Amino acid sequence: MEELNGATxxxxxxxxxxxxxxxxxxxxxxxxxxxxxxxxGVIGSLIIGLSVIAIGLFAPLVYAAIGSIAFLFLVNVFSFHPENRIDAKA
Structure with a gap:
């Protein structure tokens, strides 16, 4: 079991x-x-990693990597870019 310390x-x-x-x-x-x-990536890794440690599951670093990828995927896919918007007046 992983414990919450400075190295983790x-x-x-x-x-x-x-x-x-x-x-x-x-x-x-x-x-x-x-x-x-x-x-x-840091935010996603910390949130998922700390929650997995709190729950007591094994391999929190693996879960943190997968959670960070999933978090960044969602943020990048649903990010708003106003310069790519099609103007209705044109």
Missing amino acids: IYWLISIGLMIGYIMDLVMIKRGIGMIGNVIG
């Missing part, structure tokens, strides 16, 4: 940073940008 929080943040950077490379010029992906 470090690894959760590191996984979120790595997933956010990879997601930015995958999305190229679409999505929310590099800083948004990195911050979203």
